[in-house]
Amino acid sequence: DTEVTQTPKHLVMGMTNKKSLKCEQHMGHRAMYWYKQKAKKPPELMFVYSYEKLSINESVPSRFSPECPNSSLLNLHLHALQPEDSALYLCASSQDMGLAGAVVRTDTQYFGPGTRLTVL
């Protein structure tokens, strides 16, 4: 099973709203990712969590706040977004393995179906 689920599928919000995107995987993967994808473009990496710790923040504005409450869940909290933040937000996961005290990364990322976000 290589399924990553995301909710909601669609989200419309105003610039003053606070909302959250949710991502879940049950593959035992210990690395999870948020990407932003604009129309007709490849995905752009936003955040990476490894073993529930934030590993990479690609200089994302603070109006996007990630959270990893446990190894299966990843949230993206949204506040005071701008219309240009409208995009498809994709979650992905991959299998990291703890090996002799180090984290050995494996490459294959599995993506969820995405949340289509519209900011009015």
Added chain:
Amino acid sequence: GDSVTQMEGPVTLSEEAFLTINCTYTATGYPSLFWYVQYPGEGLQLLLKATKADDKGSNKGFEATYRKETTSFHLEKGSVQVSDSAVYFCALSISGGSNYKLTFGKGTLLTVNP
């Protein structure tokens, strides 16, 4: 830096035609190579992958061979179907390091007509 170049298309074919989408890469180190497919309104699905030189990835009739000498990973299918209409992304990832990044090509839109 690492980069992926793929033919941008759009590519329009008739059903049962032969498909090739070219992908070349530049990378420091030893990358793993991937093809992802994105159907309209959906997320990315892993189509196939190869982790070392001369490996051939295959899935659903699609194939790609990791060619280190030409730094290429071209996607091929012998007979496309209307249901193959989608955007195809070539991507690379550097194995074993602390870098979690997938480097994507710009994507190729494929339309298959009946």
